[in-house]
Amino acid sequence: MEDMNLIVAPSPHLRDSDTTEKIMFSVLISLLPVIGASFYFFGWDAVRLILLSSATAIITEYAFQYIRKIPIQIGDGSALLTGVLLALCVPPSLPSWMVIIGSAFAIGIGKQVFGGLGHNPFNPALVGRAFLTASFAAAMTTWTAPFDAVTTATPLVLGAARSSLPDLFFGSVAGSLGETSALAILIGGIYLFYKGVLDHRITVGVLGTVVIMALLTGQDPIFHLLAGSVLFGAVFMATDMVTSPITKGGRWIFGMGIGLIIMLIRIWGSYPDGVTFAILLMNAVTPLLNRWTRPRIYGQGVKVSE
Template identity: 55%
Template structure:
């Protein structure tokens, strides 16, 4: 048979085309989307915020590199997921964190939560959130020392001052205005303060179709509905849904953490269940639980339920199966 003048032909199973969006490009898009909130944190909280972010991202990258090296495997730094974990963790930390806090958290996220379970794609909970939960449990004081923007005076977070049905009279301080919440001129962790800056990044991710709109819509929709229905002092449907949406980590969680591919369901139907579950648990914790903020544990709990959701949600193929109508 005639061979071609150029030698060997490569045979492969089709398709022979590729859309060209790689895992590392997706991670890069997430970093770009988080950039406004990260820069905002530096603007609000000063160089301490920059230090926390740098330490967290650096420690995450270094830990992943070290783990892979120890295991004698090729470096996976190139996929960019370690940097995303580092940045996400940093955005959940208080601005006045001692320097060891982000380092320890990032190392835990990567080594224990991610690499120990098989690395990217195999961790069953979101590494950044699990690390935050670990830090919160181990170092409650360091994790709950909040400072107000610009002057670094110790302050309460917007959710902590919000009365709950169980403690209706405890108004721990003046409630911040919607405007402060929206712009971010309130106390809180690095990235959860400014709804505006987070939403800029969220729009970028939605437009580029990096994240599934169902998750933020289902999550925040449930949160708004239930906090309106159950969160008020004067009975049903007297709550303040807008406050619940803007305060705390709801926006950061709904757009950037619940949308983590690896730890969420893969089907659109499953994502609805996941999102509504996140909203429901957040409200339960915020209104009836011991912590002022419930987003963290809501997402972690739904992460754990995800394999179950994916096991049971098997959509019927197009057209249905013949003879089974």
């Protein structure tokens, strides 16, 4: 028999077919309904912001990897995902140069300075959003109505009494590009759950706590779920694997913490929404949650018979 050139490697010799690239692209696919809705409601502004933000994210990722002389991994889809997510959570009227700065900041400062994929403590897209909110407060809070681009107030500012629930559900309200249509977000969320990428503990933790807090404070829970960034945050932002806990118990606490902070900010804080800061704050607590919620190891704490 001719030389077989066998590969010798330690066990196991089988690997699941799922890959990190596939996970990133399945999140991108799950965002398609949201992207579609943003185009339907806000037209070419959606295309402009999503393209600019994605391209900037990929170029920034490439530049950092090039400068650091590490393998170029822009093909893994993670930078593209950050770019798309950032675009979907800014106002439709945001000037182009601002989204470019925000996206570069998200990848550069939010991700690459920590070592790139997997090493960032904070959700990069939200780092970008927080940076834009702090730097360009006016532009980041100028909202336009769907279809006709007239400046208007968001439902959170208008309040529950002056908002229509069907409009909130389908997305025909003022708000960030991808955050207005609850329906589109839910479709994406169900797809992600089905693909095993979305951990229900986080999403349910966030939404459940928002509902409970609303009921406790005598507010409309459905309104709080549908208005602002709650649903988008609970489905696409809080569930970011890199920045959420690795234990099941930790994920429940993480989700509930986000829900709690959102409602504290909404009811008593000076921001109308608060989802960005709620998630970023809980991102900071993630390592601690991992430590607190370590599962009991098999056989530990079990008595050895004499």
